[in-house]
Amino acid sequence: MQVNENENWKPKIIAFCCNWCSYSGADLAGTNRLSYPAEVKIVRVPCSCRINPMFILRAFGRGADGVIICGCHPGDCHYSEGNYHTRRRMTLLFSMLNYLGVESARTRVEWVSAAEGQRFVNVMNSFVQDITELGPNRRLEDLRCREN
Amino acid sequence: MQGELIKRAVGLMENGTVNRVLGWRRGEFVYDITPSVFSDKDDLEKNFVYNEFCGNNLSRYLVQESEKEGKIAVFLKPCDTYSFNQLCTEHRIKRDNVYIIGIECYGKTSADLLREKGISAILDAKNNNGTLIVETVYGEKQIPMMDVMAERCVSCKSKKHVIYDELIGEDGGVLDSHRFDQVEEIEKMTAEERFNFWRGELSRCIRCNACRDVCPACTCEKCVFDNPKSGIRNKGAADDFEENMYHIIRAYHVAGRCTDCGECSRVCPEHIPLHLLNRKFIKDYNELYGPFMAGAEIGQVSPMCDFTKEKDAEPSIVQKGGAE
């Protein structure tokens, strides 16, 4: 485990949420006044299948410490099949990041329906906790550090 | 064999089957080979070369060449035919404009690989039943071919020509190769070790783009790395992160399309084992979604464009590596 030099360090978390299920789930969390850490910032996309691995890497490249992807539960996609594509794409991407030695816990896919405000909050709490424990994202940035 | 190839190529030009031949051009040294289009018989007879150094996969050049007027003949080694098929699947090659001559292959070497074994000043090299007989300025040297073959040839996946119009030599079968052994070794490492391994490798990247430029899957009309609209354009990376993103994105872009021809690793001036990134994807989707070999047949649907509703694994199966 990496040691946080700064006790007050807060992670940067980007959450990609599909417009129909997860974004509405996040809205429901708000309507029910269920609280989760303010570090989580949501980017709305029409469907989880819109999320290009480029976006995730881009977020890491710009200093995100964790990136979470939320979509409708398999079988419930508004576009009927989108999240099935997401499932494959992200499984392979995460496997690659893991292969490169990047902490795979920095990325996650969670299925959150529009009715699951509480689940959205639980997911975000647990993700923020995981990332806080991992500490700042160094490895991805360091992957091409020249030998010193 | 070279003579036979030249004879056939000349024959095809003379009988009007083709008006050009895509092959390998002689350079100053025996190992100094350039892919080239021959449209002149004399040129062909004089400068066409086929030897133990002709590793180049020629299928990629057909994206442009098959667009042109008239038919072109091409010599394809078994592994090159997979790339050809894959490009046909993607409608990148006009099949009707190409005449494929399948040629057998027992593995290729390179000057670099020979130099690593202390053999330099090479004048010629011949594979004699698994022994490479190298003629050098300092006399003849013999070395087992296995010791100086490119990794992709050592773990050759197939001696089968999956597409051809005619064959020179024998057709082989798909081999039970051990090409995933190295991937497995890396997988077995701790996250820290994997990270250090790849940092060691990727840190040498000078971003010459050779891997992309030679890759038969990287034939995009415009590469995302050259395109300002993609949002990730970078010729030379501004920072370290962009550099490694290049390799991840490139491997991801060719996933499901990469035929594991190994050209990326062959051309890398820094000897980064780039094919191990591609092979990781190949290994993963084979294990997760069932056997798939890009280019085995024309018209296959890549596992990256497909899904099963019930059976597909959740992304969480990727082990929570991380915090060691």
Add this chain to the structure above:
Amino acid sequence: MQRIGVFVCHCGSNIAATVDVEAVAAAAKKVPGVVFSADYMYMCSEAGQALVKDTIKNEKLTGVVVCSCSPHMHENTFRKAASSVGMNPYMVEIANIREQCSWVHKDRELATQKAIGLMQAAVAKVQLNAPLTAGTTPVTKRALVIGGGIAGMQAALDIAEAGFDVDIVEQKPTIGGKMAQLDKTFPTLDCASCIVTPKMVEVAQNEKVHIYSYSEVTDVRGFVGNFTATIKRKARYVDEKKCTGCGLCTEKCPMRKVPDEWNMNMGKRSAVYIPFAQAIPKVATIDPRYCLHLTKGTCGICSRVCEAGAINYQAKDEFIEEKYGAIVVATGYEMIDPGAYDEYAYTQSPDVVTSLEYERLMSAAGPTGGHLVRPSDGKEPKKIVFIQCVGSREEDSCKGGKPYCSKVCCMYTAKHAILTKDHYPDTDITVFYIDVRTPGKLFDEFYRRAVEQYGVHYIKGAVGKVVPNPVTGKLEVQGADLILNEQVHIDADMVVLAAAIEPSRSARQVATMLTASMDTNGFFTEAHAKLRPVESPTAGVFLCGMAQGPKDIPETVGQAGAAAAKVIGLLVKNELTNNACVAHPDEWMCNGCSQCEKVCPYGAITYVEKEFKMPDRTKKMRRVAQVNEAVCQGCGACTVTCPSGAMDLKGFSNSEIMAEVDALCR
């Protein structure tokens, strides 16, 4: 350079209590491209919207960011407001600082910081936004109704009433469906054919309705407003136009041993047949499986007796293609085969019948002329046992059982009991049931009448076994009375099985053609179970009748009317507005690789060979992707698959999303 206005809403205290809205507005002023920012108590109010509109005009804004509640609440409100003063609605973005900020974070400072971040991300996106215009597609003003039962007929009539052409495609030789086979209907006991046959005539006489009987839809392409269907007109071997329906051929046909499906195979018909007297169209059909001429090359009598010369043994299946704007699915139902329930001896004794067979035995137009007799010996039954829920409400589906309630059985069994008692008052009737379910107008009263007035014995319990006794000819029914907790033995003359209802066997194929989804039971699913009950998730496809789920006739008719209203609402439009946020390929970058085509769930992407003028002034044919904007729903699956990044999504482009990511990571 964009001129962006940022409007921060207090939402009373909903936002302002946790987020320092003034600080957000002040921070906005420092963002490049922002020329105006303000906070206001209720931005969605008339006055708030007026502020946005006035500012757009006065400050010559090119883009607007509203920091307020979720875009699901008021994105449309602000887009409309912007649109009313001439700004493209897609130049408005919402920063969700209520549901996703003020309501979920307690620390004022952190919440304010996050709100500023969300605002900056929205501004970053607007910076890259481009005006979008939704395309339109014309609507073919013709509807297709698949299924000619009461649902299909009602839908067709209602659509025709509004002045649109409708085609009904029915796979049987006649329209009318299952309702035409019924004797009486509950709870009013009016004669089914007395109400359905005039409906059939009405359909036939309506010049806007065209009936394709003995036909099937074999292919559907296209999309809402622009479907193209292929209809297979099965060879009837009788020219529909020439046949007068005189019935002479059916009388003379020597092949008279064909099981009569109209009478649930309890009677026989000839090989050339008209299903029943009131069939529409009233034309004969030759059954090629039995016709002696078609099977053996002999006979030919019908051809000789037909004065109209309508018989044509050489007829072939014909395929016709027609364009439609909307499609109604009214494929109806079937009953499961209760043969798998061996304990009820359905396959062992002809006196064990399904309710639909019983219905035919009761019907004046049935095989016995309405005289209720046992199929085995023609004697009047004195004791009848009805068994409910045969295959319904059953978790174990290995026998073809269904988990759902078939809904109409309780009521039709009460009807059967009452009708039987009416005609043969000395009949002893027992009904074994799990629950009696009678929700519906006058339904429970009807059931109570059966019990109280007619003395029908209702036993809550299950039948374990029905054993035909070969000596007495009786059916020994062994059941359990769960209320009295005792075994019941009845020597019955007939047993009637209320077999479960299942979707028509042709429904699956129809669903596949239409890319309409089905539930696990094979019923068509609605676009929304509560709010869009007669629409399929596939735009332009509507549902009614049993195809959507078990229901009775009035519900079916009501649903058919609703589906028709939806169809009319679609067909009155001259054109449909498409989704503006659709995929769009950069043709110059497109490789023509077809990967996007493979992932599109809507089939919106096709490839064309197109001529391009190359930079060197030569012309080149290139294979490029094309998106049908009327079909694309904007999911974005194609954009990620595209290796060259040629495919992008309007309104959620790569660069827009990455700009948001960049802003949020700052």
